[in-house]
Amino acid sequence: MTDIARTINTQDWELAKDIVSTLNAFMASKDLELQEGHFVRFQNHRTLTSVQQQYMSKALNLTRDVWEKMVNIQDRSVSMTHDGYLKLYQMSQPDLSQRFGAILLDEGQDVNPVIANLVQIQKITQVTVGDRHQQLYRFRGAVDALNSPSMRDAEKHFLTQSFRFGPAVAYVANVILSFKGETIPLQGLGQPTLVKRALPDDLPHRTYLHRTVSGVIENALRLVNQNHRMQWIGGIDSYSLRDLEDLFYFSRAMNDQVQQRKLLTDYADYDQYVAIAKATQDPEMLRSIKIIENYPDLPQRIEQLRGASVTSELDATVTLSTAHRAKGLEWDFVGLYDDFSADPLSPDIDAGKRDDELNLLYVGVTRAMKILAVNSLVIDILQRFKDNRSVIASIA
Numbered sequence: 455m456t457d458i459a460r461t462i463n464t465q466d467w468e469l470a471k472d473i474v475s476t477l478n479a480f481m482a483s484k485d486l487e488l489q490e491g492h493f494v495r496f497q498n499h500r501t502l503t504s505v506q507q508q509y510m511s512k513a514l515n516l517t518r519d520v521w522e523k524m525v526n527i528q529d530r531s532v533s534m535t536h537d538g539y540l541k542l543y544q545m546s547q548p549d550l551s552q553r554f555g556a557i558l559l560d561e562g563q564d565v566n567p568v569i570a571n572l573v574q575i576q577k578i579t580q581v582t583v584g585d586r587h588q589q590l591y592r593f594r595g596a597v598d599a600l601n602s603p604s605m606r607d608a609e610k611h612f613l614t615q616s617f618r619f620g621p622a623v624a625y626v627a628n629v630i631l632s633f634k635g636e637t638i639p640l641q642g643l644g645q646p647t648l649v650k651r652a653l654p655d656d657l658p659h660r661t662y663l664h665r666t667v668s669g670v671i672e673n674a675l676r677l678v679n680q681n682h683r684m685q686w687i688g689g690i691d692s693y694s695l696r697d698l699e700d701l702f703y704f705s706r707a708m709n710d711q712v713q714q715r716k717l718l719t720d721y722a723d724y725d726q727y728v729a730i731a732k733a734t735q736d737p738e739m740l741r742s743i744k745i746i747e748n749y750p751d752l753p754q755r756i757e758q759l760r761g762a763s764v765t766s767e768l769d770a771t772v773t774l775s776t777a778h779r780a781k782g783l784e785w786d787f788v789g790l791y792d793d794f795s796a797d798p799l800s801p802d803i804d805a806g807k808r809d810d811e812l813n814l815l816y817v818g819v820t821r822a823m824k825i826l827a828v829n830s831l832v833i834d835i836l837q838r839f840k841d842n843r844s845v846i847a848s849i850a
Contacts, residue, residue, distance in 0.1 A: 476514065482537065564589050621647075626836065627819055629836055661773040664791040674759050684774055741793060815835075
């Protein structure tokens with residue numbers, strides 16, 4: 455962002471941020487020209503005031519200037535990014551038929567629009583593989599290429615059998631997907647899988663999946679006192695422990711210990727941070743506040759976490775991950791942590807958000823090969839699917 459601010463000669467960081475987000479939205483889109491629809495800040499506004507329209511026009515013009523500098527190989531003031539290379543290639547509308555007879559797009563349910571367009575403009579045979587119920591990154595602008603207009607007349611084949619787990623896990627997965635309107639059942643043809651409320655204590659290794667990064671940290675702080683060796687999927691440094699430590703110092707007015715200075719500029723004080731968290735009901739912020747309240751010695755606890763961290767599952771007694779990062783992975787014994795706070799069946803939730811949350815639960819429950827421990831939200835969904843106490847009682 456500092457490069458952008460320097461290029462347009464401004465210290466207006468809000469404007470610089472809007473230019474960065476607009477540029478990223480354009481580079482991720484299928485569009486060949488930068489336009490108003492890429493201005494993220496006002497995307498949910500039905501109408502704009504004159505002041506907002508003028509601000510958007512200014513930001514768009516500056517974004518176009520930045521893009522021109524990026525693509526100009528003689529101008530080094532703004533670096534070209536990997537997303538920029540890809541965008542330029544898509545804008546060239548390449549014809550791949552000169553070299554290839556077919557193209558396969560994997561993970562088609564969660565693709566960047568620019569990649570989807572790059573594939574769909576080809577005249578060669580197209581094969582798109584994916585599971586629409588595993589679309590997890592819609593919040594990043596990912597689209598489901600399986601449901602694009604170009605696939606409307608495509609020949610469709612369904613792979614509905616899994617050898618990872620048995621019928622019990624398949625049943626839970628099918629209940630979750632039923633609330634999305636899925637009618638084709640998933641079959642669990644693997645070894646019998648147990649579904650429980652909690653994992654047994656005597657397991658050699660277990661995996662916990664979480665909705666939020668702060669949920670991972672909260673659970674890790676609980677587990678570290680049980681002398682577990684913990685593997686963090688993606689590495690411990692990718693779980694924002696330093697950010698949480700900064701927030702701890704911020705809550706104590708020890709601002710000289712805060713490394714992330716943006717925290718100090720975004721919030722007047724910790725009270726304002728708490729007020730905004732409560733007003734927005736942001737799950738990451740709220741759980742971070744809870745951790746700080748529960749652990750007055752948090753910096754020392756974080757040092758404990760680092761000391762208990764291992765890089766290989768071979769050395770771990772516990773693996774920790776968010777459900778997003780767990781996609782494509784599998785473990786013998788999996789437990790869902792109770793930080794899946796959004797109720798996907800609430801009448802107040804919009805359809806897109808509902809599907810996002812159901813997809814995440816579906817991915818989570820289908821990671822288990824031997825024992826799945828479901829959380830309270832999944833139990834509630836099972837009960838609402840079949841308002842019958844025997845369903846719950848059958849879960850040991």
